[in-house]
Amino acid sequence: MRRNKYSRRQFIARSLAAGIGLAAIDHMHLPDLYSRERMKFGLVTYQWGRDWDLPTLIANCEKTGYKGVELRTEHAHKVEINLNSIQREEVKKRFADSNVKCIGYGSNFEYHDPDPAKLRDNIVKTREYIKLCSDIGATGIKVKPNDLPDGVPREKTIAQIAAALNEVGRFAVDFGQVVRVEAHGNHTQELPNMKAIFEQVTQSNVRLCWNCNDTDLLPPGLEGNFSSVKRWIGDTLHVRELDSADYPYRQLFGLLSKIEYKEWILLEARTEPADRIAAMKQQKQLFDGLI
Numbered sequence: 071m072r073r074n075k076y077s078r079r080q081f082i083a084r085s086l087a088a089g090i091g092l093a094a095i096d097h098m099h100l101p102d103l104y105s106r107e108r109m110k111f112g113l114v115t116y117q118w119g120r121d122w123d124l125p126t127l128i129a130n131c132e133k134t135g136y137k138g139v140e141l142r143t144e145h146a147h148k149v150e151i152n153l154n155s156i157q158r159e160e161v162k163k164r165f166a167d168s169n170v171k172c173i174g175y176g177s178n179f180e181y182h183d184p185d186p187a188k189l190r191d192n193i194v195k196t197r198e199y200i201k202l203c204s205d206i207g208a209t210g211i212k213v214k215p216n217d218l219p220d221g222v223p224r225e226k227t228i229a230q231i232a233a234a235l236n237e238v239g240r241f242a243v244d245f246g247q248v249v250r251v252e253a254h255g256n257h258t259q260e261l262p263n264m265k266a267i268f269e270q271v272t273q274s275n276v277r278l279c280w281n282c283n284d285t286d287l288l289p290p291g292l293e294g295n296f297s298s299v300k301r302w303i304g305d306t307l308h309v310r311e312l313d314s315a316d317y318p319y320r321q322l323f324g325l326l327s328k329i330e331y332k333e334w335i336l337l338e339a340r341t342e343p344a345d346r347i348a349a350m351k352q353q354k355q356l357f358d359g360l361i
Contacts (some may be wrong), residue, residue, distance in 0.1 A: 109357055110334050111336075136295070162207040166207065174207045180217075184219055200241060207248075211249060215255055235249060238276075278299055306333065310337075312360065337353055
């Protein structure tokens with residue numbers, strides 16, 4: 071039986087090498103290497119979805135092949151904590167009736183501020199939005215450290231951020247939510263600092279959201295920085311336009327393949343195309359090519 075299975079794979083490999091199209095091959099028997107479901111593509115509504123109401127956002131994702139969406143805070147879709155229970159159920163149903171998954175909520179909550187009152191306010195508000203994510207059928211909330219303030223020892227701020235993440239992480243467990251920590255901010259986007267934070271994070275549902283920053287390429291380079299934090303990378307990862315020449319996306323996707331990453335790649339576009347639907351379709355085609 072093992073010999074027959076190996077022969078089948080040999081045949082497929084030779085057929086591919088000979089140029090036979092993937093469409094003509096039985097995908098059910100392909101090795102995982104050829105699976106187009108290894109990673110999933112979605113949208114962060116940062117720029118391209120900022121002025122779409124929820125029905126329009128879902129419809130545009132469906133027509134462009136985006137399977138998931140991270141709802142950015144204070145955008146036109148208006149999914150916020152002021153929604154009552156009936157409205158939250160309506161949001162949940164709207165996603166359930168579509169081909170688009172509500173991955174979560176992209177907040178601006180941060181935990182670096184040395185003012186205890188501001189820190190506590192961010193933690194309390196994070197809890198409220200964790201409840202919202204649960205109510206609308208999402209799987210997590212995005213938060214971020216945003217600075218290592220001048221005049222405060224680096225170690226103190228890092229410990230404070232990690233302690234806050236552990237607190238909101240413990241709260242999120244009861245609601246079945248992931249806390250996604252975006253590599254973002256002044257100094258805190260640098261992966262050695264993210265590593266220092268996560269070395270003090272004890273909650274398994276608190277995960278790193280890789281953010282494709284320029285600082286990823288600082289010594290020891292993309293592969294070295296990726297390796298230093300890969301154990302904490304969670305179920306979402308942010309990319310910019312995949313045809314951008316200033317980030318090695320092909321190398322990044324290769325590193326993701328090595329760790330058998332099968333989660334969400336979310337487009338957090340920065341440009342202002344005249345036709346966003348056409349641009350979304352183009353980015354989806356680039357993603358398909360990369361995987």
